[in-house]
Amino acid sequence: MILVTGGAGFIGANFVLDWLNFSDEAVLNVDKLTYAGNLRTLQSLQNDERHVFVRADICDQASLSTLLAEHRPRAILHFAAESHVDRSIHGPADFVQTNVVGTFTLLEAARQYWNTLDAAGKAAFRFLHVSTDEVFGSLSETDSQFSEATPYAPNSPYSATKAGSDHLVRAYHHTYGLPVLTTNCSNNYGPYQFPEKLIPLMISNALAGKPLPVYGDGKNVRDWLYVGDHCSAIREVLARGMLGETYNIGGWNEKKNIDVVHTLCDQLNRLRPKEQGSYHDQITYVTDRPGHDRRYAIDARKLERELGWKPTETFETGIARTVQWYLDNQPWVDEIISGDYRKWVETNYTQRA
Ligand code: NAD
Numbered sequence: 084m085i086l087v088t089g090g091a092g093f094i095g096a097n098f099v100l101d102w103l104n105f106s107d108e109a110v111l112n113v114d115k116l117t118y119a120g121n122l123r124t125l126q127s128l129q130n131d132e133r134h135v136f137v138r139a140d141i142c143d144q145a146s147l148s149t150l151l152a153e154h155r156p157r158a159i160l161h162f163a164a165e166s167h168v169d170r171s172i173h174g175p176a177d178f179v180q181t182n183v184v185g186t187f188t189l190l191e192a193a194r195q196y197w198n199t200l201d202a203a204g205k206a207a208f209r210f211l212h213v214s215t216d217e218v219f220g221s222l223s224e225t226d227s228q229f230s231e232a233t234p235y236a237p238n239s240p241y242s243a244t245k246a247g248s249d250h251l252v253r254a255y256h257h258t259y260g261l262p263v264l265t266t267n268c269s270n271n272y273g274p275y276q277f278p279e280k281l282i283p284l285m286i287s288n289a290l291a292g293k294p295l296p297v298y299g300d301g302k303n304v305r306d307w308l309y310v311g312d313h314c315s316a317i318r319e320v321l322a323r324g325m326l327g328e329t330y331n332i333g334g335w336n337e338k339k340n341i342d343v344v345h346t347l348c349d350q351l352n353r354l355r356p357k358e359q360g361s362y363h364d365q366i367t368y369v370t371d372r373p374g375h376d377r378r379y380a381i382d383a384r385k386l387e388r389e390l391g392w393k394p395t396e397t398f399e400t401g402i403a404r405t406v407q408w409y410l411d412n413q414p415w416v417d418e419i420i421s422g423d424y425r426k427w428v429e430t431n432y433t434q435r436a
């Protein structure tokens with residue numbers, strides 16, 4: 084079996100669902116179930132013996148060691164993290180704890196487990212670390228895209244802690260020989276994304292008749308990848324990636340935030356027209372995110388050249404699927420928009436002019 088951390092979050096859960104669609108190899112899903120973890124996403128696996136869910140914290144080495152000894156996975160895919168930049172600005176401590184201490188603790192448990200394997204088991208084992216393009220910092224309009232050789236220059240507490248985790252993973256390979264792989268991916272979107280992130284937040288607010296809060300001048304650029312394409316890239320890297328290597332994953336879809344918001348409004352005007360006016364009327368410019376990175380863009384040619392991976396969704400097809408998914412799955416969103424989520428919205432948005 085494989086062990087997945089953070090498999091109740093947005094990308095982790097999409098990965099688990101996709102994995103079990105493509106393979107009968109069982110998944111041990113280890114997740115702390117923070118505000119971002121949601122077992123409802125995995126409801127279709129409730130009676131599926133191939134999916135074993137354990138609520139545990141990746142900072143708890145004793146639990147991790149017990150799970151590894153008991154289930155003896157052939158690979159660990161590490162998705163668990165605190166993932167939202169704005170939350171890292173309001174409260175960086177949880178990010179240091181989970182992203183740095185948690186990754187370190189998981190690496191230690193993995194190393195001890197790996198040392199108990201025989202030569203064949205050791206050679207076949209993989210630790211795949213799921214990371215982000217934000218570790219490379221910010222690009223100007225004319226800079227070339229991030230490649231695997233771009234120096235690290237993280238700017239937010241979130242990206243700094245992810246950079247720290249990437250360095251630890253690298254060190255465990257160089258120092259102890261742990262067979263690691265690291266992926267650095269651009270912005271994901273798709274089903275089951277928590278509505279604190281740009282795309283699901285804008286869809287939810289639009290449907291609720293609330294303002295659509297665009298930070299700063301709205302011209303920051305992100306490089307969007309449909310989550311299913313991220314999952315297929317990870318499967319490819321796990322199967323055929325070179326040990327110790329890093330792989331950039333991206334969709335060749337650079338978009339200004341304001342253009343993404345206009346696209347969402349266009350889709351909603353078509354699919355769920357308002358009684359009066361247009362969703363575009365709800366767009367509101369608000370105070371910028373402190374230290375807001377201007378542009379991210381991924382050069383994903385290494386993955387294509389070495390492993391033959393390419394995204395299958397264009398931004399147009401992916402965004403259409405995503406908007407339709409949110410329209411069809413309002414109960415999933417409504418459940419999340421609980422007391423805790425409301426508190427976050429108050430913290431992040433009420434002080435923005
Ligand atoms: P998410 O916030 O939706 O999910 C994170 C999951 O990790 C949740 O289920 C949460 O309960 C779990 N978790 C948090 N702390 C934990 C702990 N201490 N122990 C065990 N589980 C814990 O995040 P996501 O957007 O799905 O991102 C997954 C991974 O992909 C992260 O490592 C993130 O840095 C990386 N990534 C995300 C994106 C993106 O656009 N969302 C892009 C590139 C890389």
Ligand code: DAU
Nearest residue numbers: 166167168215216217269270279280281296297298303340
């Ligand atoms: O690049 C990969 C990263 O993408 C991942 O590592 C992170 O986990 C993920 O959260 C994401 O980070 P971003 O900060 O780019 O995503 P977010 O959805 O928070 O914001 C996307 C852009 O939209 C960013 O430029 C800020 C802007 N924004 C965001 C929100 C929530 C707004 O203008 N208004 C908003 O209300």
